[in-house]
Amino acid sequence: MSGLANNLSFYLVVSAIMFVFGIVAALSRKNTIGIFMGVELILNAAALNFVAVKLLQTKAAASPTQDGAIFSLFIIVMAAIEAAVALAIVLRVFGVKRSIDPDGMARLRG
Amino acid sequence: MKLIDIFTLLIGISTVLTSSIVAFHPNILYAAISLTFTLISVAGFYVVLGADFLAAVQLIIYVGGIIVVILFAIMMSENIYRARFLDQARKYLAPIVFSTAIFWVLFKLISKTQFSLVADPVRVPISESVGVALTTLYALPFEYIALFLLVGLVGAVIVARPDYKEIHYKDEGSSK
Numbered sequence: 001m002s003g004l005a006n007n008l009s010f011y012l013v014v015s016a017i018m019f020v021f022g023i024v025a026a027l028s029r030k031n032t033i034g035i036f037m038g039v040e041l042i043l044n045a046a047a048l049n050f051v052a053v054k055l056l057q058t059k060a061a062a063s064p065t066q067d068g069a070i071f072s073l074f075i076i077v078m079a080a081i082e083a084a085v086a087l088a089i090v091l092r093v094f095g096v097k098r099s100i101d102p103d104g105m106a107r108l109r110g
Numbered sequence: 111m112k113l114i115d116i117f118t119l120l121i122g123i124s125t126v127l128t129s130s131i132v133a134f135h136p137n138i139l140y141a142a143i144s145l146t147f148t149l150i151s152v153a154g155f156y157v158v159l160g161a162d163f164l165a166a167v168q169l170i171i172y173v174g175g176i177i178v179v180i181l182f183a184i185m186m187s188e189n190i191y192r193a194r195f196l197d198q199a200r201k202y203l204a205p206i207v208f209s210t211a212i213f214w215v216l217f218k219l220i221s222k223t224q225f226s227l228v229a230d231p232v233r234v235p236i237s238e239s240v241g242v243a244l245t246t247l248y249a250l251p252f253e254y255i256a257l258f259l260l261v262g263l264v265g266a267v268i269v270a271r272p273d274y275k276e277i278h279y280k281d282e283g284s285s286k
Contacts, residue, residue: 004115005158008225014122014155016216018148020209021133027205031138037145038175041129044152047121049162055231066239070248073240076171077166077255081262083176087183088270095272103199106155 011052019045032093032100036086043079047072118158125151139184146177160233164238 004010020040025038031091052066128151131144149172156165244252 002274003112003113006231007116007226008227010122010219011155012117012158012220013217014125016213016220017126018129020213021129023140023209023212024202025133028202028210029138030201033180034138034141037132037141037180040145040172041132041148043148044172048152048155051156051164054159054161055227056225061227062264066236066243066286067234069164069240070243072161072164073167073207074251074255076167077259079169080175081259083179084263084266085269088266090183091270092187 008055008056010054011048011055013043015048015052016084018042018048030101030103032086032090032102032105035102036083039082043075043082047075050075114158117154121151121154125155139181139205142177142180142184145180146173149177160231160236162235163237252283 022041022045023036026035027038027043028037029035034065050071052068090100093105095102116209124149128144128147132141132148135141135144149168153165153168153173156168
């Protein structure tokens with residue numbers, strides 16, 4: 001039995017807990033920025049999983065692939081784009097409505 | 111237990127605690143500061159897993175960039191001591207039931223699966239192999255994500271700036 005640092009289940013459970021807290025934050029916050037922070041938690045949990053499954057890689061592989069690390073890199077870039085666009089939308093909505101309550105953003109409703 | 115196992119356990123505890131603060135703290139500013147520590151803990155996980163390049167990227171982009179953007183948005187948008195969300199228990203009920211169900215399914219899946227782990231996984235620096243992979247096998251996705259980043263940032267600037275009819279009229283008025 002290997003130690004905790006080599007135990008894939010530990011990483012998967014921690015990332016599942018992060019994912020679940022992210023869902024709670026995204027669904028229950030009354031603030032656009034709070035929802036956005038929940039989405040960040042969800043993205044981080046996914047990226048952590050992609051890196052953690054590297055532990056399944058066998059030692060025999062001559063040149064280990066870094067697919068998981070590259071997917072995590074793309075997730076981080078996606079999160080950066082999302083942060084920029086989310087801040088832009090928050091600033092624009094605040095300029096128009098003087099509030100960033102997500103329930104108030106209903107002007108496009110038919 | 112070896113030193114790395116104790117380190118991993120501490121990082122796991124800090125990840126869970128700080129992400130629970132992100133989900134449940136009524137003040138949005140404290141939640142954002144707690145999110146910083148969650149992201150640093152994830153960077154610690156990357157270090158434990160031997161992904162040194164990703165740990166650096168995580169610290170630079172998330173902790174250095176995204177957290178600053180979030181704090182900026184909090185400061186810009188509302189009085190921070192007024193920025194509390196309505197913490198009625200009713201509002202939490204449905205999300206907690208829903209996410210407990212998801213967590214139960216995930217936990218069952220993780221605990222039932224027999225992973226064929228290697229006894230002593232290799233932990234070598236990944237910077238070189240990531241760099242090689244980004245310029246050979248993943249060259250097209252890398253260029254695509256760069257284009258995506260550019261389009262996203264230009265779009266963010268266009269969304270964030272004031273109505274450009276006003277700017278246009280103002281320019282015409284000043285030129286006359």
